[in-house]
Amino acid sequence: EPEVTQTPSHQVTQMGQEVILRCVPISNHLYFYWYRQILGQKVEFLVSFYNNEISEKSEIFDDQFSVERPDGSNFTLKIRSTKLEDSAMYFCASSVSQYNSPLHFGNGTRLTVT
Amino acid sequence: DQQVKQNSPSLSVQEGRISILNCDYTNSMFDYFLWYKKYPAEGPTFLISISSIKDKNEDGRFTVFLNKSAKHLSLHIVPSQPGDSAVYFCAASKRAGSGGSNYKLTFGKGTLLTVNP
Numbered sequence: 404e405p406e407v408t409q410t411p412s413h414q415v416t417q418m419g420q421e422v423i424l425r426c427v428p429i430s431n432h433l434y435f436y437w438y439r440q441i442l443g444q445k446v447e448f449l450v451s452f453y454n455n456e457i458s459e460k461s462e463i464f465d466d467q468f469s470v471e472r473p474d475g476s477n478f479t480l481k482i483r484s485t486k487l488e489d490s491a492m493y494f495c496a497s498s499v500s501q502y503n504s505p506l507h508f509g510n511g512t513r514l515t516v517t
Numbered sequence: 518d519q520q521v522k523q524n525s526p527s528l529s530v531q532e533g534r535i536s537i538l539n540c541d542y543t544n545s546m547f548d549y550f551l552w553y554k555k556y557p558a559e560g561p562t563f564l565i566s567i568s569s570i571k572d573k574n575e576d577g578r579f580t581v582f583l584n585k586s587a588k589h590l591s592l593h594i595v596p597s598q599p600g601d602s603a604v605y606f607c608a609a610s611k612r613a614g615s616g617g618s619n620y621k622l623t624f625g626k627g628t629l630l631t632v633n634p
Contacts, residue, residue, distance in 0.1 A: 407560070436620055444626075445626050458620075496560075509560050510558070
């Protein structure tokens with residue numbers, strides 16, 4: 404069964420450094436997303452992306468965050484200057500359409516900011 | 518943000534019996550509901566969904582029931598198997614045009630299901 408793949412599985416970085424989290428969505432999916440889960444808290448929406456532009460973003464997704472689809476397969480999340488509170492599991496997801504279409508998630512990248 | 522609530526942090530059932538996981542929501546604009554299962558070190562795996570025009574959806578051992586008047590949904594797993602042991606998340610979204618979109622899911626905190634052999 405096709406799946407969403409994410410790399411790396413674990414990223415450790417120092418505060419203030421830039422990180423790029425990578426994702427390969429399912430190939431026939433058109434909508435892409437990033438969610439995150441801080442330890443002990445709910446999974447929360449960050450951003451959605453369609454047709455090479457952001458469709459919607461949450462209040463968490465400030466100017467330090469950006470997303471890009473640099474080629475036909477990868478979808479990346481960049482955090483420009485990481486903060487301690489950015490430590491979380493970051494999940495990439497994709498879906499076929501935007502209505503009544505389940506999101507399929509990758510296994511996540513655990514980001515640890517020290 | 519308590520728009521989607523899973524009030525039972527854990528549930529333990531015997532293999533072969535029914536597991537019933539519950540979820541309540543407060544936002545009446547939600548019109549699409551999903552259940553996800555999550556194993557440690559993996560991402561959420563989609564299980565089953567239901568739109569607000571239905572009150573029941575069934576897929577194999579999994580059935581989701583939606584009670585719109587009570588703003589409540591439940592997931593039934595029959596029969597439960599040890600491999601079903603995982604954290605189960607309820608999620609909801611509201612249609613674009615009502616202040617939301619189907620891809621901006623609001624998740625509950627999850628219920629840890631343990632199925633004992």
